[in-house]
Amino acid sequence: MWLPRCSPLHVYRVQLRRFFTSTLALxxxxxxxxxxxxxxGPAGLSPRWLLEVISGRASQEVRVVLSIRLARTAVSYLTGAVLGLSGALMQGVTRNPLADPFILGLSSSALTVVAAALVLQPGLIAMRYYLMALAFAGALLGFTLTVAMSRLAGGSSTSLVLSGIAVSAFFSGLSHVLLYAVQRATGVPYILLLAGSASSALVRDIPYLLASAAVCLAISLAISKGLNAYLYGDEYSQQLGFNPRLLSLIASATASLGTGVTIAVTGIVGFVGLASPHVSRFLVGSDHRFLLPTSFLVGGVVTLVADVVVRLISMGSPYGELPLGSITSSIGGPFVAYVLLRWFRR
Structure with missing residues (x-):
């Protein structure tokens, strides 16, 4: 059946085609x-290791190496996927293309709460679920403070970003001091928590990240239609039968949950939540039904590529491993410049 190019059904079909193509490629x-x-990795493995593992002929050494790398690979991918999804949610709920957990202060506030808990009780470093719950509370605190400051300053998009930078700077400075104390108590290099690293990932971290990723993705898809309406204002979303306050609360809590869980495992991995949604919009458009799952996949791929680059650069280095956040920030920085240029041209 022929449809005019401007008809909603034709636009939807085009977006659906782009979504399936992008999903397959990603x-x-x-x-x-x-x-x-x-x-x-330092222990070189030839491509035939996969066949050896499948056939059951792999040596114990190969199995041990693969279990370590599998944990790191899964944690890196899931961390990026959850952060990409959280960034898309934050940009939707704030109606701001510069919003992401790192810029709006969620990451630094979550890390500060985790660091404070570790200073008081260093043994918590082995209890990921407690750290995840604390980081979730910290992320919610940071977002609440950012939104409150923004509303006091007029509630514009600019005030939201500036408020987020202020909250992020405050908690970042506080977390530096606390993490220095954590390093003395636990021996964990604080730079890896500040700039993110998957080097300490464990197999037992995978179920926590996988469960949080599944929950966040399911909730996000459930509210995706509401977020489409929310972009056009509270009144429009109410006319379509959605509760804008409830949508905002659910999206914020979901983004905070995703951010908190990743902070507890890898530390701060900046700018993945900013860059992934913009790449996804280029691929599938702004419809949240397609944007959210695509941001999930883009975030996972970008972060895992960054982790591979980190290992290649750091291999054989006597100075330790490069933080993961240093690579993701190098990717995300140009996106900030790109979004700012587009924003001011409008």
Whole structure:
């Protein structure tokens, strides 16, 4: 059946085609990067290791190496996926293209609460679920403070970003002091928590991240239609039968949950939540039904690629491993400049 190009049904079909094409491409990219990630490390493994593992002929050494790399690979991918999804939610609920957990202060406030808990009780470092709950509360605190300051300053998009920068700077400075004390108590280098790292990832971290990723993705898809209406204002979303306050609360809590869980495992991995939604908009458009799952996949691929680059650069270095956040920030920085240029041109 022929449809005019401007008809909603035609637009939807085009977006659906783009979504399926992008999902297929990103899924293939995920598999390729996953295999590359499992192969990269100080202990070189030839590509035939996969056949050896499948056939059961792999040695104990190969199995141990793969279990360590599998944990790191899964944690890196899921961390990026959850952060990409959280960034898309934050940009939708704030109606601001510069919003992301890092810029709006969620990451630094979550890390501050985790650091404070570790100073008081260093033994909590082995209890990921407690740290995740504390980080979730910290992320909610940071977002609440950012929104409150923004409303006091007029509630504009600019005031939201500036409030987020202020909250982020405050908690970032506080977390530096606390993490220095944590390093003395636990021996964990605080730079890896400040700039993010998957080097300490464990197999037992995977179920927590996988569960939080599944919950966040399910909730996000459930509110995706409401977020589409929310972009056009509270009144419009109410006319379509959605509760804007409830949508805002659910989206904020979901983004805070995702941010908190990743902070507890890898520390701060900046700018993934900012860049992933913009790449996804280029691929599938602004419809949240397609944007949210695509941001999930893009975030996972970008972060896993960054982790592979970190390992390649740091291999054999006597100075330790490069933080993961240093690579993701190098990717995310140009996106900030790109979004700012587009914003001011309008």
């Amino acid at each position: 899924s293939l990219a995920s598999v390729a990067v996953l295999l590359a990630s499992l192969s990269v």
